[in-house]
Amino acid sequence: MKPNDDTIVALATPNGIAAIGIIRLSGSKSLDYLTSCFTSVSSILPNIVYVGKFKDPLSNETIDKVCITYFQSPKSYTGEDSAEVHCHSSQYVIKAILNSFICLGARLAQSGEFSKRAYMNGKLTLTQSESVIDLIHSQTKLQHTVSLNRVEGKLYRHINLIRNELLRLLEQLEGSIDFPDEVPSINRSLACNSLESISKNLNHIISLQDLGKSISDGVHCLFLGKPNVGKSSIFNALLGEDRSIVTDTPGTTRDYISEQIEYNGIQFMLYDTAGLRHSDDIIEFLGMKKIQSLIKKATIIIWVCDQSEELTADDFTVFDHIKHNTNYAILSNKVDLSSKKSFYIPDAKPLFQQSCSALSPESLNDFKQNLYEYSVSTYQDQDLEFLCNVRQFSCIKQLASLISNLLTQLKTTCHDDMLAIDLRNCIESCSELTGDSITEEVLDGIFSRFCVGK
Ligand SMILES: Nc1nc2c(ncn2[C@@H]2O[C@H](COP(=O)(O)OP(=O)(O)OP(=O)(O)O)[C@@H](O)[C@H]2O)c(=O)[nH]1
Numbered sequence: 301m302k303p304n305d306d307t308i309v310a311l312a313t314p315n316g317i318a319a320i321g322i323i324r325l326s327g328s329k330s331l332d333y334l335t336s337c338f339t340s341v342s343s344i345l346p347n348i349v350y351v352g353k354f355k356d357p358l359s360n361e362t363i364d365k366v367c368i369t370y371f372q373s374p375k376s377y378t379g380e381d382s383a384e385v386h387c388h389s390s391q392y393v394i395k396a397i398l399n400s401f402i403c404l405g406a407r408l409a410q411s412g413e414f415s416k417r418a419y420m421n422g423k424l425t426l427t428q429s430e431s432v433i434d435l436i437h438s439q440t441k442l443q444h445t446v447s448l449n450r451v452e453g454k455l456y457r458h459i460n461l462i463r464n465e466l467l468r469l470l471e472q473l474e475g476s477i478d479f480p481d482e483v484p485s486i487n488r489s490l491a492c493n494s495l496e497s498i499s500k501n502l503n504h505i506i507s508l509q510d511l512g513k514s515i516s517d518g519v520h521c522l523f524l525g526k527p528n529v530g531k532s533s534i535f536n537a538l539l540g541e542d543r544s545i546v547t548d549t550p551g552t553t554r555d556y557i558s559e560q561i562e563y564n565g566i567q568f569m570l571y572d573t574a575g576l577r578h579s580d581d582i583i584e585f586l587g588m589k590k591i592q593s594l595i596k597k598a599t600i601i602i603w604v605c606d607q608s609e610e611l612t613a614d615d616f617t618v619f620d621h622i623k624h625n626t627n628y629a630i631l632s633n634k635v636d637l638s639s640k641k642s643f644y645i646p647d648a649k650p651l652f653q654q655s656c657s658a659l660s661p662e663s664l665n666d667f668k669q670n671l672y673e674y675s676v677s678t679y680q681d682q683d684l685e686f687l688c689n690v691r692q693f694s695c696i697k698q699l700a701s702l703i704s705n706l707l708t709q710l711k712t713t714c715h716d717d718m719l720a721i722d723l724r725n726c727i728e729s730c731s732e733l734t735g736d737s738i739t740e741e742v743l744d745g746i747f748s749r750f751c752v753g754k
């Protein structure tokens with residue numbers, strides 16, 4: 301696959317009124333086009349910032365005072381000759397500069413086309429290119445760390461090591477098939493050891509992906525409890541705003557409300573729900589139906605109780621909904637009121653139990669810390685580099701299953717020719733992940749997630 305050799309242009313900064321807008325050019329005509337519009341210097345050398353007038357190449361009218369830089373191939377983001385024009389970000393100026401380049405023969409870039417060219421020219425690996433988009437979209441420190449790790453190519457290098465080991469086995473196997481007198485046949489027990497270690501490794505990467513999902517989608521925290529225990533008050537206290545309606549009438553919240561907060565670099569999606577109780581009210585009934593599906597997708601369920609009252613049948617109705625789950629914690633609210641000595645929940649095995657008062661947000665600090673610790677308890681820093689996106693994850697799962705089949709084959713009397721076919725499939729799967737073998741269609745899918753100008 302060869303990149304198009306036309307010259308592309310796009311605005312790389314958000315569209316709108318701002319101090320500076322950056323227009324990017326990439327392709328073999330970049331310097332020519334730039335020279336036609338920027339005549340303040342007699343020659344434009346690479347990697348130097350020049351300040352001067354940008355002129356419309358047809359009318360010779362000044363459009364803006366700009367800074368320009370030319371990057372000579374291969375020392376540029378895309379690997380091609382490219383350039384940047386830093387102008388004032390007025391809609392008129394941006395449009396006029398883009399038009400000037402288009403008049404000269406440039407084409408407006410498609411989403412992700414600059415990064416696609418960087419990939420095609422070997423400036424970025426596929427996993428790195430994919431991470432560039434995650435980096436742009438990262439909202440929390442942890443999302444940023446994960447995507448930066450990928451941009452630095454750690455997952456790619458790891459999969460490449462696996463690929464090299466598989467290639468080594470294949471070479472030996474094929475050598476012994478083609479030249480049985482010279483190359484000894486493969487030592488199956490050593491090959492098994494090597495594949496078992498690869499398989500363990502891949503399964504470890506797979507097991508980390510729940511954490512990856514939490515980091516990219518946020519940890520889903522579902523507040524459940526009977527009416528009036530203070531779910532909405534706690535939800536509001538955590539958000540720091542009166543988002544959910546609070547009244548002393550049981551059944552205030554009907555439908556669920558969700559909002560996002562960040563704590564220590566992790567994104568939490570909080571769900572305030574309707575109080576669970578036996579009710580003939582159709583709206584409450586529908587609210588409760590939604591809760592059932594939320595329970596299924598919650599990372600953690602927070603069962604809220606009011607410790608100033610005795611537990612009632614409604615509390616146990618709530619408990620019945622969650623007692624078969626292992627991911628629930630108990631939050632006993634209203635500690636500012638006197639507590640009931642007999643407040644005790646038999647048979648409950650919560651992840652943690654905590655008291656608080658929604659009226660004093662500081663009393664929720666320990667609760668937030670517990671939530672955080674639960675969310676990150678399974679990962680270590682070095683594991684972050686192995687968090688994948690959806691495409692990479694499906695490749696890793698496919699690879700793990702191919703390796704597991706291969707191991708089964710190796711342990712039986714399967715013929716070497718068959719083993720070679722299976723090994724080749726595994727290598728192909730590694731290549732698909734790293735982008736060393738990938739179809740144009742998949743590539744277009746990946747790069748279309750980018751914004752124009754990246
Ligand atoms: N004293 C005290 N009152 C609280 C506390 N938390 C909530 N309340 C009060 O309890 C009542 C119910 O609070 P909500 O937050 O609406 O309770 P809820 O669980 O969302 O109720 P539903 O939406 O009806 O299920 C309101 O009058 C709150 O002001 C608390 O920690 N201490």
Ligand SMILES: [Mg+2]
Nearest residue numbers: 531532552553
């Ligand atoms: Mg409520």
